[in-house]
Amino acid sequence: MWYHLLVEDAQVQLFGKMEGRRITERRPYRPWFYAVPLPGEAERIAWVLEQHPLVAAARLEERKPDLLDPRVAPVVRIETAGVQAFPQAARDARGLEGVRELAETRLPHDFKVAAQLGLQFFQGDEPLSCTLLGPEGPEDPEAEVAVRWSPGGSHRGPAAASPQLPGPLPHQLLLDLQQDLAHDIYPLDYALDSRARILLAAQERLLRLQELSRETGVPPERLPFLTPGALNTFLHIRAAWQQGFLIPDRKRILEEPKSLALLERADKGGLIFYPQPGLYRGVAKCDFSSMYPSLIVRANISPETLGCGCSPGTTVPQTGWEFCSHAGVIPQGVRQVLERRLALKAALRREQDPARRRELDIRQRAFKTILVCAFGYLGYSNFIFSRVECKEAVMLLGRDVLARTKALAEARGLEVLYGITDSVFVQASPQEAEAFCRDATRELGYELVVDAHFPAIVFPRDPAGAGIANMYFGLTSEGEIEARGIALRHSDAPLLTRRFQREGIPLLLANGARPLAENRQQLDSLLEEHQERLRRGLVALEDLVISQRIRRPLQAYTGRAPHVQAFRRAPDPARISRFVFCQNGPLPASQARLQDADIPHYQALLERAHGQLVNALSANVSEQHNRRCPPSFAGP
Template sequence: MLEGCEGEILVELEKAVRNFDPDFILIPNSKFAVNYVSERAKANGLKLSLSRGLAVEGRWVDFNGRVVLDLRCFEEFGLAGIAELCNYSMLPPELAVGWPVGRLVDSRQCYEAIRRNVLLPVARSPSTAFRSLSEFHMADKGGLTFNPKVGVYENVCQLDFDSQYPNIIVKHNISYETVIDVGSVLREPRGFLAEITEYWLNRRLHFKRLAKTLPEGNLKIYAYQRQKALKAVLVVVYGYSGCSWNRFANVKCFEEINRISRKILIDALNVAEEEGFEVIYADVDSIYVHKAGAKLEDYEELRNLIVDETGLPMSIENWFKFIAFLPQQTNSGLSATKRYFGKLMSGELCFKGIEARRYDYPEYVKEVQLRMMETLFDAEDLSEVASNVDRVLGVLAKAVKALIEKRVPVEKLVVYKALHKDPREYSSMFPHVSAALQLMQHGYEVEVGDLIGYIHVRSRSKNQLTRVQAAQLVTGYYDAEKYIEMLVEAAETILSPLKIDKAQVRATLVGLR
């Protein structure tokens, strides 16, 4: 911890970097932080040399010879994963983690094209598919999804096709030059995209196997980081195949991948139903199946039958003791896709698309929602799950009381949201825009892409600029009612599969406020 006046702290920072001599410097919200340090160095008349060797002229803060990365990127992929992104894209670390993944794919494709003496097209591919609306609708149906029925289920197994889209590309020789039309693909010669994808797919699967089989330790962690980074790239290869920003793009290539994917999912569902399994939910490359009394061996046998039928590898991704599927937020009469929570047979919680996964909900709300989830699933069967509703509401009541009594640290109430353009260009005063403008008024430099943290302080104020306060400017005060409303929403998510809505949740809090 560095202490002193601002100028002294900056000088001590320079000394600390020189003494530690790090290769990598990891900074939360790095763009914002580097710009801020540069502004403060300039204001104090200091030129900070945080570099190795010669400083770069014209900069108030110089990191020459060191790699500066955003802490969140490092936490997501780790050093081994970042190295894998560099290896794939042929780019230095700052660009490999800073560029959109589509640009990494473009970098690799350009390198591979040059290796093969293929002339590079212009950076953006002109549209080559002029069709009527009905023709477009028939050709581009996207992935196939079967909505679940809202409710709580037990003994459900999630079966996932391993890297389905990359495997389709490799197995069916999908490439920009091989897809003549939807349903018509050249088998020879080997396609440009298929050949590139095959190497990186095999590499990803190699590290995925190592991550599962290696003993606990650094090697296991590194293998996991590498496969995770390659997964992020391979997922984008599919979507990028028909994108107009792809210099090699062929939209029929994208549509053919989707057509094959839909057929594979239907084949998988047919096999499951023929074997007596109930399909609870299916989403593009995943199916969630149930059979009364089924054991892990039964689900493994089903997986093997589906692999034999489709020719694509498949894994048991999760085996749920309980899983809850939610209604749509805009229409409670319809079920939502990609939005569920559950408890695995191992005892771990598994969830997707709910508040605990979102950046725009504060840490405190997420922690309380996880406690409510644990409480609901502290059961042996579905009847016990239903009987835990009062206990869940008890968790909510304690959390609400802590907010009212101002016992919640303000740091746990920060909400984050990214800026997608200059704050002055927004036509509406969203909370994060208001916070960004506050920071600018206090001398902070704010850039597009920055994660802006803020606290709700006066949510009902007529002046939109005073409804929130930027996290860097907090005084300790917060609007308890606003955060209580967030907790109510989080509780409704947990209880809605049991037909309990927000009004019923609010009714249990009468007398606390």
């Protein structure tokens, strides 16, 4: 089982583990790139480059140089003497007469060599041991994974610079918990306050590396430093290689001109059914499993399959666009990770053991953002494979699926209270919801599952009294709180307001047999209790701390945003501003004192958090729902 590689000048060193023993291999590597010639120039270019002192070999190949054209053409593959010779050889080739463009000069060598050698990382069940990097080096020199962590760092963000600790030994895979770009997507639910917890975090991050490296081909040592978008790019590069395409250095796919009428029809975004504000009982949340990735695969949506006319395929509503049935690059890349994620989610639903469930959840979540990016990057101008018509097609097909889902629910006598992009909230018993999802899956061809059932759920209203997209809170049948858009879900809200809502939602919703007015009184009493504790100074300073990320260079901030003011006073290498609103303005948490806190400001935050919970529960709104909802599900 290979777990690590090092690229040297003209060779690579591979590290693996087999039957408990570490194994090492060295293999030759000649870095390569391609020259795409003008017509009739291929042989001459190959001959000229063959004479170059930094070029080890130059030969003709038949490849697909245009991502929108499946036809092969002669190109020149140039192999250099080593990594050090590569940049100059590429510069000289780019200036050669008869060269239209170069391809694959900007891809990292470790990714290229892994593809060239057909390496499959983490194939097998060999366990890898982790060790901490200390001032003297790795604590255990025999361990396969070296974990870097600064005691003063934050697991919520990458450090601006890694601490000056010795690096890992050559055979060790480095896992830097502070520079792992998964920190936002997969935040830890515990503090890294002990050696055991640091190693636990490393083992969990390692699960993510194993899944992503296996399915994308990206070497493990590169993965922690890749954004989801970059990882998505590598996934599709590998798929393009498998189909014989070259990866050009510069993007050549441009958006097609559209009439205003077509633009209005095509560029609509996801479909939303806005909720009527209020409290509802007996509501099922039904989700499509990875709807957009599934649409990409099923409709074969890819830049080169749009309008090619080689075979009948999928027609996009309202546009007349057609995607052929010849396997596309984007669907090929998406299918592999989608099938793996769906298999892991199915195993998670069946698993009962808590430890195994956590492992499966970490593994399946590894693919979540790459699948989101697979859709979003279709319209991103800097993505080498992007074509905005592909993104618009996915959204139009998704709108069609959601509209048909609503119609199916209503045909069964179920009311759709809210719908957004890939999920619908229907008023139904658990049994009715399960039956509806089975029928919808069979009818539509996309898996619809009951994600949660809510004995009680609230959809808040905006200042004008209308429903709000992506804002709700409810109690599931398991007694868990699920919420979107309120303080409880905001990472930049202080613990004070998040705790209030966490305690208040069960008081408001848990007892459906009790009149709503009594539940509301309990919530009001809880607000008074929190306000009183705040006035008397019976809260911890940490309860008042607000954390916000510094996402731009400091000089780019021209206003007086509180988090920027505090950060200027006490910069943090993790680029996270932790501050407290004080009477004389925001102060870094490390400099603030409880007695200096701006109590009226935090009282206002509590009142706002309270308002988010009750603003949809006025008498008029409740009466409307009592008339409109079936008696068995009406609000109390």
